Structures are given as structure tokens and as C-alpha cells.
Amino acid sequence: MNALVRTYGLGLTGIFVALVAIWILLLIVVPQIRMIERAFTYEDRGGETAMLALQIDRAYVEKLQLEREVGTLEQMTDSPADSGSAASSPTTPSPATPSPATPTAPSPSFSAPSPSAPSPSTPSPSTPSPSAPSLSPFAPSPNAAGAQPALSAGERTARLAELNQRLSALETKITDLEAQEDTSSGVAGTKEHYSLKNFTDMSGLHLQIFILTLVYAFTVTICAFVICYPVAYAAATMENKNTLTIILVGLLIPYAINELLRIFSWVMILDRNGILNTLLDFIGFIDLSAGEGFRFVASNGAVFAVMVYAYVLFMVFPIYNTIDTLDKSQIEAARDLGASPWKIHTRVVIPHAKPGIAVGSIMTFMLSAGSIAAPEIVGRGMHPDWFSQLIYRRFFEADSWNQGSAYSLALLVACIVFILVTMKVFKVGIRDIAK
Structure with a gap:
């Protein structure tokens, strides 16, 4: 606070603090209190x-x-x-x-x-x-x-x-x-x-969907880490700054397009008569004219792929930022001592990148668990509902705002539990994550 006062003066600092307090109060505290009240009503x-x-x-x-x-x-x-x-x-x-x-x-x-x-x-x-x-x-x-x-x-x-x-x-x-x-x-x-009837009246099927949605979100998080960690490591250890700039810009360019357009583009790729099946037909692997073709959409795998693509930056950049602060001489020393690439990553790089991995996992999990567009658009067909879709329909189709609030609160509590478990597993605190 003293640093803000010295930099911006007492007047501007007071305005900043007031705006932040109003933002927290009106957009976070009051809606959450109202949601909790309705969930228990x-x-x-x-x-x-x-x-x-x-x-x-x-x-x-x-x-x-x-x-x-x-x-x-x-x-x-x-x-x-x-x-x-x-x-x-x-x-x-x-x-x-x-x-x-x-x-x-x-x-x-x-x-x-x-x-x-x-x-x-x-x-x-x-x-x-x-x-x-x-x-x-x-x-x-x-x-x-x-x-x-x-x-x-x-x-x-x-x-x-x-x-x-x-x-x-x-x-x-x-x-x-x-x-x-x-x-x-x-x-x-x-x-x-x-x-507590809004919670206890949850049907067995809705409870099953709730648990499966958490499993799905965790699966998306694991897939995102497996794909994004090599990219983040390669970017953080790259010596050619021009190539690094091209890689980072290439990651950012798709995000200049609206998320819904990116999701619909994936539907055009994965559809029965989409780009992927057309390519397989062109190389002779399938024959679309004979009715052959893979049904990629309306499946868990398609939704997972689209979500990993949609939230890739939320996993890449936290890991990249932490690996970038690692002294590269430690990697060279481990390599000179005969350490295998697996040991270099598990004993040198990943322990140092724990805060970034924790942040990326938390953000990817929460975004996946609360996503509506990807399951609704890509999973449209034979795919079962995600819990976020049930919440939406409780509010806007069943006109049951109290039960929708209860479902939302249950998902929020599950996400908070995931955050605490992630912090415990990676042995990081709030200060480590904030860095």
C-alpha cells in the first residue's frame, strides 16, 4: 500500500482501492452470498x-x-x-x-x-x-x-x-x-x-453426472499437461529468441477468434462429413460414398480434444513462466553427470515448475468443469450431459433457480476441494502460486 501511495499519490491510490473493493463486493461477494442463500432455501x-x-x-x-x-x-x-x-x-x-x-x-x-x-x-x-x-x-x-x-x-x-x-x-x-x-x-x-432438500433431492442420475463431470475435467487437465509441458519446456529452454517469439505468437493467434467460432471449427473438422473424414477418404482409408466414416463428434474424446485446445494457454504459460526462472546450468550439470532425460525432468525441472503446474492444473480443471459451450456443441448427439449443462437447464429451462444454485454450489465446493488437494500434492502455498 505504501508503495502505491508513493507511486500514484494518495488520491489515485484511494480510487484504485475503492474500485477494487466495489468490484469484489458487487461481482464476487454479493452474488455468492445470494447463491448460497438460494441453495439452502x-x-x-x-x-x-x-x-x-x-x-x-x-x-x-x-x-x-x-x-x-x-x-x-x-x-x-x-x-x-x-x-x-x-x-x-x-x-x-x-x-x-x-x-x-x-x-x-x-x-x-x-x-x-x-x-x-x-x-x-x-x-x-x-x-x-x-x-x-x-x-x-x-x-x-x-x-x-x-x-x-x-x-x-x-x-x-x-x-x-x-x-x-x-x-x-x-x-x-x-x-x-x-x-x-x-x-x-x-x-x-x-x-x-x-x-437441505435442494441437495438431498438430487437424483441418482444427476449425482452420477456430477461425479463423471469431475472425472472428465480431471481427464482434460491430465491431457492438457501431457501436451503442454513439452511445449512449455521447449519454449523456456530455447536459445533462439526469434523462434521463441514465433512459437508464442502461434499459441496466441487462435485466441484472437471468438471461443464459439473455434469450437464450431472443430465441429467442421470432426463431423461425419467433416475435414478429417474427407482427408481419410482422400487417402483411401475410408469410403464416404459407401457410408463409411468415423463419428468423432458426440463423444467424450472429441469434447476432451476441444477443451484441451480451448484452454491450452492456461496450462502452457504458467509452466513456461516457472521453467523460465530455472537456472539452466542445473540442467547442464545433471546432463554432464549422466542423468537421463527422465531424471532431469523428474528431479530438476518438474520440482522447480511445481507452482506453474499447480496453477495450470487448477485453471484448466475449473474451466473444464464449468464449461457449457464445448459439451453442448461438440457433444451434441449421443453424448451424455455434463453437470454444467444440468445447472444451465435448472436455471433457464426448469425455472428452478434454488436447485440450480444448489447444483452450482456443489460444483464450486468440488472445485475448491480440487484446489486444496492440488496445493497439498504439489506442496505449494498461495504465495508460490501468486508468483
């Missing part, structure tokens, strides 16, 4: 409007299950094994058929939000199918209709027609129920009281 809802909302909720769950079954049948139709029969029989559904991966939900009204929301104990329209999500990197995840019996092309066509007819009738029913909800004179009686 349970809304007991009832009444005619709430009952209509419950019926709408159940209709969306049924619609989601039908859409997933349609998606499974479409995938079986589009598979290379059935390419011949698919070409001879009109099994492709109409383009107007809703996507099996994205459950249609009512758009949130910002002018007149609905006074009711589905009960926390009732599945919401965002509740995914109760199946165990797959950890396989590039295999599509299982879904509610994953266990389909062997069907001929004609039987699949008939089944698809039946499912599309049921979906059309269900959409009409949902539209009618939503119209009744909008014109309903019933008032949802709401009683609020402090309770």
Missing part, C-alpha cells in the same frame, strides 16, 4: 399452475426418450453395415425431425416468466435418460434406447414412422398444456423455508 410449490407444469415436465421426459430412440434407429440406419439397405429404402427421417440429442425445452421468457416450476423430486425436461454414460473416448455414449433388438430395414422404417407420429402427437399435447399454463388463473402456492 427450499420452495414447496403447489396449486393448479404447478400441476400443469408437472404434466409438461413429464411430457418433455417422454419426448426426450422417444427422440433418443429415434436417434438410435437413425444411427443404425446410417451405419456402414446398413449402407446398402439404407440406400434402397427410405429410412431417413424428415429433416424436420427433432434432433435426438437436444431435448426441446420451452424458451425462457424474460418478460413474463412462468410462476411455477416442476417439483425438484420430479424429472425435468433436461433430465437425461437413466443410463450409465460411457467413458469411451470416441464411442457414442449409450442412451435410453441403446439396447435395440436386431431389426430389418423395413422394420426400422416402420418403427421410425410410428415414433415420429407419437412425437408429433406429444408436441401437440405439450403446446396445449403450455397454452393452458399461460392462461391459467391458478396460483402456485409457494412456501419457502431453509432446508
